[in-house]
Amino acid sequence: MENLNGYLVVSAILFAIGTIGVLTRKNAIVIFMCIELMLNAVNLTFVAFSRHLGHFDGQIFVLFIMTVAAAEAAVGLALMIAFYKNKESISVDDVNMMKW
Amino acid sequence: MDMISIPVVNMTPILPEIFLSVLAMVLLLLNVFSPSGKKSYLAYISFIGIAATAVLVGAGWGGHIESFSGAVILDNFATFFKMIFLLAAGLTVLISDQYMEREECNHGELYPLILFTVVGMMLMASGTDLMTIFLGLEVMSVSLYVLAGFNRNNKKSNEAGLKYFLLGAFSTGFLLYGMALTYGATGTTRVYKIASVVGQMTLPSANIMLLAGMLLMMTGFAFKIAAAPFHMWTPDVYEGAPTPMTAFMSAGPKAAGFAALLRILLVALPTLQIEWSQLLWVLAVLTMTVGNITALRQDNIKRMLAYSSIAHAGYALVGLVAGNGTGTAGILFYMLSYAFMNIGAFAIIILVSKKGETNGNVMDFAGLGFKRPLLAVAMTIFLFSLAGMPPTAGFIGKFYLFSGAVQKGYIWLAVIGVLNSAASVYYYLRVMVYMYMKEPTEEFEWTQVTAPVALALIISVAGSMIPGIVPSFILEFAQQAVKLI
Numbered sequence: 001m002e003n004l005n006g007y008l009v010v011s012a013i014l015f016a017i018g019t020i021g022v023l024t025r026k027n028a029i030v031i032f033m034c035i036e037l038m039l040n041a042v043n044l045t046f047v048a049f050s051r052h053l054g055h056f057d058g059q060i061f062v063l064f065i066m067t068v069a070a071a072e073a074a075v076g077l078a079l080m081i082a083f084y085k086n087k088e089s090i091s092v093d094d095v096n097m098m099k100w
Numbered sequence: 101m102d103m104i105s106i107p108v109v110n111m112t113p114i115l116p117e118i119f120l121s122v123l124a125m126v127l128l129l130l131n132v133f134s135p136s137g138k139k140s141y142l143a144y145i146s147f148i149g150i151a152a153t154a155v156l157v158g159a160g161w162g163g164h165i166e167s168f169s170g171a172v173i174l175d176n177f178a179t180f181f182k183m184i185f186l187l188a189a190g191l192t193v194l195i196s197d198q199y200m201e202r203e204e205c206n207h208g209e210l211y212p213l214i215l216f217t218v219v220g221m222m223l224m225a226s227g228t229d230l231m232t233i234f235l236g237l238e239v240m241s242v243s244l245y246v247l248a249g250f251n252r253n254n255k256k257s258n259e260a261g262l263k264y265f266l267l268g269a270f271s272t273g274f275l276l277y278g279m280a281l282t283y284g285a286t287g288t289t290r291v292y293k294i295a296s297v298v299g300q301m302t303l304p305s306a307n308i309m310l311l312a313g314m315l316l317m318m319t320g321f322a323f324k325i326a327a328a329p330f331h332m333w334t335p336d337v338y339e340g341a342p343t344p345m346t347a348f349m350s351a352g353p354k355a356a357g358f359a360a361l362l363r364i365l366l367v368a369l370p371t372l373q374i375e376w377s378q379l380l381w382v383l384a385v386l387t388m389t390v391g392n393i394t395a396l397r398q399d400n401i402k403r404m405l406a407y408s409s410i411a412h413a414g415y416a417l418v419g420l421v422a423g424n425g426t427g428t429a430g431i432l433f434y435m436l437s438y439a440f441m442n443i444g445a446f447a448i449i450i451l452v453s454k455k456g457e458t459n460g461n462v463m464d465f466a467g468l469g470f471k472r473p474l475l476a477v478a479m480t481i482f483l484f485s486l487a488g489m490p491p492t493a494g495f496i497g498k499f500y501l502f503s504g505a506v507q508k509g510y511i512w513l514a515v516i517g518v519l520n521s522a523a524s525v526y527y528y529l530r531v532m533v534y535m536y537m538k539e540p541t542e543e544f545e546w547t548q549v550t551a552p553v554a555l556a557l558i559i560s561v562a563g564s565m566i567p568g569i570v571p572s573f574i575l576e577f578a579q580q581a582v583k584l585i
Contacts, residue, residue, distance in 0.1 A: 008284075015273070015277055018273065019273075022266075022270050028262065028266065031266055032266070032269070035266070035269045035270055035273055038270075038273035038277070039272075039273055039276065041277070042273065042276040042277050042279075042280050045277065045280040045281070045284065046280050046283065049280065049283055049284040052284075053284075053287050055287075057231075057283070057288065057289050058280075058283055058289075060231070061230075061231050061234075061279075061280075061283070061289065064231060064234070064235060065234075065276060068234075068235070068238045068242075071238070071242050072238070072242055072265075072269055072272075075242050075245050075246055075265065076245070076265045076266075076269065078246075079245060079246075079249050079258070079261045079262050079265050080262060082249060082252050082258050082261070083249075083258040083259065083261075083262045085252075086253070086255045086258050087255065087258070092266075095259050095262055095263055
């Protein structure tokens with residue numbers, strides 16, 4: 001595959017967008033979506049490398065990442081619901097009971 | 101018709117993991133059929149299961165079996181760490197039941213979740229493929245997110261769970277990107293193959309992609325072991341999580357993080373040792389100093405121990421910077437004794453605090469020395485061991501970590517470590533001053549010490565003292581464990 005760099009640049013940009021989103025957004029669900037974007041940037045990197053190197057290891061890794069991301073989503077959304085029930089908000093500004 | 105050939109797989113290396121997973125699933129089923137309020141027996145079953153697994157793991161000592169075409173390995177290094185995880189889980193199960201009963205959240209799912217966490221940690225320790233290490237890490241983390249937020253009705257616990265989840269998932273992103281870049285740079289995800297590919301590179305330190313991969317992976321693991329500057333989540337999560345889970349989190353996953361970090365840095369990337377040891381030098385100094393200095397001004401004892409646990413990650417990093425036999429064996433030794441002393445200290449905190457996680461300040465320990473002298477003596481031993489005073493396990497552990505650094509010529513690092521250790525004495529002693537020299541401000545009923553908690557305390561006291569008095573026994577195991585990696 002000739003254009004490996006193109007894919008890598010795109011995935012790096014996606015990863016950066018995700019990271020910036022996590023650091024700047026306030027809504028916990030949006031933050032979680034940004035994390036998913038980071039994971040998908042990683043998936044793209046893996047697939048590009050896998051294709052470039054001509055073997056499947058990277059693509060198998062991607063399948064595992066997607067499975068784990070689904071499990072993480074289930075647990076994460078449940079935690080957000082539990083938080084919302086007590087606080088009536090999912091803004092991370094309200095995640096502030098404990099401070100040093 | 102073509103037959104799909106299924107390769108013969110040697111299951112021996114992951115037998116303990118399979119056993120624990122099956123046990124956890126059986127417990128989940130049992131939980132459904134047992135009425136609420138009668139969940140204590142699940143704790144006993146899990147404790148027996150953990151003990152049985154420890155026997156199974158111990159039987160593998162001395163073996164060296166690679167399986168799943170090099171994705172997992174059974175070696176002494178993995179076995180030693182698995183023992184630490186099982187020990188941490190066993191002690192946690194013992195101290196959980198009484199606490200969960202008191203906080204009225206004794207849901208039976210607790211025990212299977214602890215077991216799944218252990219399975220994840222064990223896979224991290226025995227994984228020799230980035231894929232296995234990642235899967236182990238996630239099995240561990242996803243269960244831990246739930247455990248941190250386990251007390252659903254407690255706002256602090258909710259907050260701890262949410263924070264841990266968001267920051268944990270965020271750090272996973274970095275770890276994975278690092279793994280992807282390492283895969284791209286070396287063309288493989290097998291740890292041993294990475295080592296040989298990197299070893300054949302003419303100038304590996306000039307390979308930007310490999311370096312970036314290493315950096316990102318280190319960032320991911322630094323989150324998990326709570327090293328500064330990636331420690332921000334630690335105090336909040338440790339304070340908010342149910343106390344037994346805090347004890348578990350500070351001992352088990354930290355050790356698991358170190359297991360995977362050691363495996364990746366020492367086995368896969370030894371050719372880059374100059375680069376990563378410089379980075380870890382900075383990280384170690386920062387972690388020790390930030391942890392200790394911030395701990396000085398904490399009143400909440402869980403928060404204080406959270407910062408202290410950050411500092412302890414820093415001490416262990418000193419051993420990794422050294423990267424020699426003494427230093428790495430020191431890490432193994434330290435993680436083992438840290439599990440004993442820290443879980444023991446948290447067990448006492450559980451007994452002193454009251455329903456709703458109140459009464460958790462250092463001041464609330466006032467008068468413990470007169471009212472419950474035995475508990476106070478136990479707490480004193482744990483605190484002495486955490487502070488690194490002889491003749492406790494904490495002292496010997498620190499001694500090996502720092503002498504490893506001195507052997508490699510990192511004199512300043514050892515000096516900073518010792519100074520930090522001296523500063524930490526202040527906040528540990530503060531608790532003791534309250535226990536022995538202050539009158540209690542209010543009268544209240546002390547929590548009864550149930551048999552399982554008493555057992556956990558006895559094991560912890562023994563584990564904090566015996567390795568300090570006769571260190572050679574455990575140290576020999578630790579040295580054999582690091583010999584092969």
